[in-house]
Amino acid sequence: MLTVAARPSPYTFDPATTALLVIDMQRDFLEPGGFGESLGNDVSQLRRTIEPLAALLAGARAAGLTIVHTREGHLPDLTDCPPAKLTRGQPSKRIGDPGPKGRILIRGEYGHDIIDELAPLAGEPVIDKPGKGAFYATELDTLLSEREIRSLLVTGVTTEVCVHTTVREANDRGYECLVLADCVGSYFPEFQRVGLDMIAAQGGIFGWVADSGDLLAVLPATAVLQPSS
Numbered sequence: 696m697l698t699v700a701a702r703p704s705p706y707t708f709d710p711a712t713t714a715l716l717v718i719d720m721q722r723d724f725l726e727p728g729g730f731g732e733s734l735g736n737d738v739s740q741l742r743r744t745i746e747p748l749a750a751l752l753a754g755a756r757a758a759g760l761t762i763v764h765t766r767e768g769h770l771p772d773l774t775d776c777p778p779a780k781l782t783r784g785q786p787s788k789r790i791g792d793p794g795p796k797g798r799i800l801i802r803g804e805y806g807h808d809i810i811d812e813l814a815p816l817a818g819e820p821v822i823d824k825p826g827k828g829a830f831y832a833t834e835l836d837t838l839l840s841e842r843e844i845r846s847l848l849v850t851g852v853t854t855e856v857c858v859h860t861t862v863r864e865a866n867d868r869g870y871e872c873l874v875l876a877d878c879v880g881s882y883f884p885e886f887q888r889v890g891l892d893m894i895a896a897q898g899g900i901f902g903w904v905a906d907s908g909d910l911l912a913v914l915p916a917t918a919v920l921q922p923s924s
C-alpha cells in the first residue's frame with residue numbers, strides 16, 4: 696500500500712488495484728474552434744493542466760498502473776444526444792455543426808480526439824461517453840471491475856463538470872477517488888477552487904485532493920504486478 700499527502704487526510708492505495716483516469720483531454724475542450732469555445736469559454740484556461748498531466752502519465756506508465764482515457768461526444772446522427780443538451784443555451788455553434796476541427800463534439804472528428812501531448816498509447820482503453828459522467832452509458836464500470844480496480848486517480852477537464860460528475864458517480868459505486876488538483880482544470884478559476892474544496896469537504900464527502908508532485912513522489916519507478924484474473 697502507498698500513501699499520499701492529501702486533503703482532507705492522507706490517501707492510501709494499492710497500485711495493483713488503482714487506475715489513472717484521464718477525462719476528456721480533447722481538442723474540443725482545450726483548443727480554439729471546438730465545443731468549449733462555442734459555449735463562450737476561454738479555452739486557454741485549461742492548458743496549464745497539460746504539462747503536469749503529461750508528467751503524471753509518464754510516471755503512471757512507468758509504475759504499470761492501469762490507465763483509462765475518456766472522450767465526451769456523440770454519434771454522427773446525434774441519436775445519443777438528448778434534445779435538451781442539443782438545444783440548451785445560446786452557443787455560437789451547436790453539437791454536430793461544422794467547425795474548423797470537424798463537426799462539434801462528434802465521434803471520429805479531429806476536434807473530438809485527445810490532444811497530441813496526451814495521446815493514449817496502444818493498449819490504453821479509451822471510453823467514449825455521451826454524458827458528463829464517465830459511468831453513464833459506458834463500459835467503464837465493467838472494465839474497472841474486470842481489472843479489480845478499487846481506487847481512481849482522477850485528472851482531466853473540466854473540474855466542476857465532467858470531473859465532478861465522474862467522481863460523484865465513482866464514489867457512489869464504491870471507488871475511492873483521489874483528484875489531482877494541478878491535473879484538473881476549469882474555465883472559471885473560482886470554480887476550480889470551490890470544485891476541489893467541495894470534494895474534500897465534510898471529511899472527504901466525494902474523495903481526496905492532492906498535488907501530482909506528491910503522488911509522483913510515492914509511485915514506484917518500475918511496474919507493479921497486476922492482480923491475476
Ligand code: TIU
Nearest residue numbers: 719767852853856857858
Ligand atoms: N462545459 C464544460 O465545462 N465541460 C463540458 O461540457 N464537458 C466536460 O467537462 N468534459
